[in-house]
Amino acid sequence: METVNPVRNSNKVLDQNQKTGFSNEVNPYYSIPIKIKKIIPETSNITTFILEGMPMKFEAGQFAELTVPGVGEAPFTPSSSPYAKDMEFTIMQVGRVTSALFELKQGDLVGVRGPFGKPYPLDDFKGKEIYIVGGGVGFAPLRSLFLALLHNIKKYKKIYIRYGARTPDDIVYRRLIPDWQKINGVDIHLTVDVGDESWQHTVGVVTVLLDEIPVNVKNSPTIVCGPPIMLKFVTQRLVEVGFEHKNIYLSMESNMSCGIGKCNHCRVGKFYVCKDGPVLTWDDVKGIEEPFL
Amino acid sequence: MKLYLLPSDSIKSFIKELAEDGSVFYPVFEDDKTHLVKFAEDKDFEPDFEKIRTAENIKHFFFPSRDVVAKFPKDSRPKAEKQYLFGIKSCDLRGIDVYDRVFIKNEPVDPMYQERREKTIIISADCPEPADCCFCNLVGVSPYGEGTCDINVTKISAGLLCEVFTKRGEQILSKHQDLFKEAGKDNIKEREKIRKDALKRLGKINEKSFKEDIGERIEKAGKKTMQDAQKDCVECFACLHACPTCYCFLLSDYKKGKDVERVRTWDACYYAAYARVGGGANPRSDLKDRFWNRLLCKFDYFNEYEGFFACSGCGRCYRGCSGKIDIREILWKL
Known part of the structure; x- marks a missing residue:
């Protein structure tokens, strides 16, 4: 297994953005205040929060800690393009911080801290077919990746997206997908666990979309984000059809506090999800007893 | 000199x-x-x-x-x-x-x-x-x-x-x-x-030393070894809070007037909720895994990255332990 050195991995980008103006010091614990510009409900429990501007320079795959003032912070990968004017997060209401976030209104103040972690190695994806698999709210970080790829779409051979949700009403970005499907060089297939009368596409869990994989598995990168159970079975399938282990990029979920590889909360085996991740390859995590929990 | x-x-x-x-x-x-x-x-x-x-x-x-x-x-x-x-x-x-x-x-x-x-x-x-x-x-x-x-x-x-x-x-x-x-x-x-x-x-x-490859031995330990090591642990966390090399912490936000203070408090990897995620999953819900994680952290991972153990040998963990667990005994047996 290729070893990385989590604690030695530095984060230069952070230093640029966390200057607080206070003693000209870089405080990695300080959150940059920013207002909510717009709130767009995506499904019954998933909402996109568009912030007023871009408080930090990030690359697709990196994440930030989002703060609800006085409540706390939680880690999220932005769902907007790194090249966008405003930063966006698409978030599912799950715990304490997200519930407080869902109470906020347009114009309310939140805080962001970051960016943290490693970006997707987009340079390595050049000239290749890119196979993206998502489930549920896992589409949020994948959208950021997708938009970053679209920004330079000529550099890539083709972008495939395979996405599954519980029901048609649970599909995130249903408002945007039809336009994406029209883009040359993009191939999107959707599935739902349970369809309804209007549903014209595949029915079944997301792995049914992987029965036939139209890419050259030997040198294509595949990027997966979704609930742990999905990660498990999708990874199994991707390994089975012959994707290189180092080309299977998996978004890891873990408890996180500091985001800068110090507090120790997010450690999965030898990796700090916050510094080495949040995306690790199957090559990195396959030795861990239960990588997806 | x-x-x-x-x-x-x-x-x-x-x-x-x-x-x-x-x-x-x-x-x-x-x-x-x-x-x-x-x-x-x-x-x-x-x-x-x-x-x-x-x-x-x-x-x-x-x-x-x-x-x-x-x-x-x-x-x-x-x-x-x-x-x-x-x-x-x-x-x-x-x-x-x-x-x-x-x-x-x-x-x-x-x-x-x-x-x-x-x-x-x-x-x-x-x-x-x-x-x-x-x-x-x-x-x-x-x-x-x-x-x-x-x-x-x-x-x-x-x-x-x-x-x-x-x-x-x-x-x-x-x-x-x-x-x-x-x-x-x-x-x-x-x-x-x-x-x-x-x-x-x-x-x-301390007549015996720890084996050269102690990190690897900790990594490879079986479930029974892990189970036996923690059987006297009552989860008082004295070992971790008394430890001079433990550095886990947690950030929490508190309102103070119009402002918010971000407070860092000592945390300990033995707490059941330490690694639990928002959705409720917990990679170390079992005490034996949390107990063993401490050994992995101190003697395996830290040593691999920094070239020395995140342990000082001060014995405060043993002195503070309600179950009188001696970390030396665990490591000697490996």
Whole structure:
């Protein structure tokens, strides 16, 4: 297994953005205040929060800690393009911080801290077919990746997206997908666990979309984000059809506090999800007893 | 290497003079335990440089158990003040080594830690009387300061024999040069004997060493070994909070008037919710996994990244343990 050195991995980008103006010091614990510009409900429990501007320079795959003032912070990968004017997060209401976030209104103040972690190695994806698999709210970080790829779409051979949700009403970005499907060089297939009368596409869990994989598995990168159970079975399938282990990029979920590889909360085996991740390859995590929990 | 002697009758004067420049903490021995106390002009004081490390770890001097690390929306914080830690033991220097790696060497730098570290002058003292709980010799720590400290002192019959390690240490000695003498050969000989005896004593307390590949052995341990190791653990977490090398923390936000304070508190990987995620999944819901995680962290991962164990051999974990679990026994068996 290729070893990385989590604690030695530095984060230069952070230093640029966390200057607080206070003693000209870089405080990695300080959150940059920013207002909510717009709130767009995506499904019954998933909402996109568009912030007023871009408080930090990030690359697709990196994440930030989002703060609800006085409540706390939680880690999220932005769902907007790194090249966008405003930063966006698409978030599912799950715990304490997200519930407080869902109470906020347009114009309310939140805080962001970051960016943290490693970006997707987009340079390595050049000239290749890119196979993206998502489930549920896992589409949020994948959208950021997708938009970053679209920004330079000529550099890539083709972008495939395979996405599954519980029901048609649970599909995130249903408002945007039809336009994406029209883009040359993009191939999107959707599935739902349970369809309804209007549903014209595949029915079944997301792995049914992987029965036939139209890419050259030997040198294509595949990027997966979704609930742990999905990660498990999708990874199994991707390994089975012959994707290189180092080309299977998996978004890891873990408890996180500091985001800068110090507090120790997010450690999965030898990796700090916050510094080495949040995306690790199957090559990195396959030795861990239960990588997806 | 130049050694200096601080004669017995000058020790108190030295502490008094240091106190004009910052807070001075020195060790006292009370009720069978050593504690660091703050020098106060109006109090009688009797420092003791010979007993083992303090009962409490010293990490709160750099990394307090509750610390405001940021404010929102406008950041501010009080500046750290100069302090002298006089007479801490070499096992606690290992703790500082660990923190230096985590909070300074590995970017981004933690500005709170760095500032406190820079404002803290460390004068360590030899540990001539290791106790049964001590095992610094098993984790690569000597019973005397060999670095990390600014000055190390050895209590000898004539006073304190001082060895300087940093420029800052030199400046202190030159500032207070009237109190010091150049050390004689007999002083140095006495130190050699004290150190030899301390090492001999440690060798007797801990006859076996840990196996060379201890990290790998911890990684490969079976479920039964893990189960047996934690059977007496009652989850009081004393071991982790007493540990001078544990550095886990948690950030929480609290409203304070119109502002928000981000507070860092010590955390411990034995807490059941430590690794639990928002959706409820928990990679270490079982105590045996959390218990073993501590060993992996200290003896496997940290060693792999930094080249030394995140353990000082101070034995506070054993002394504080309600179930009297001895980490040495677990590691010896592997």
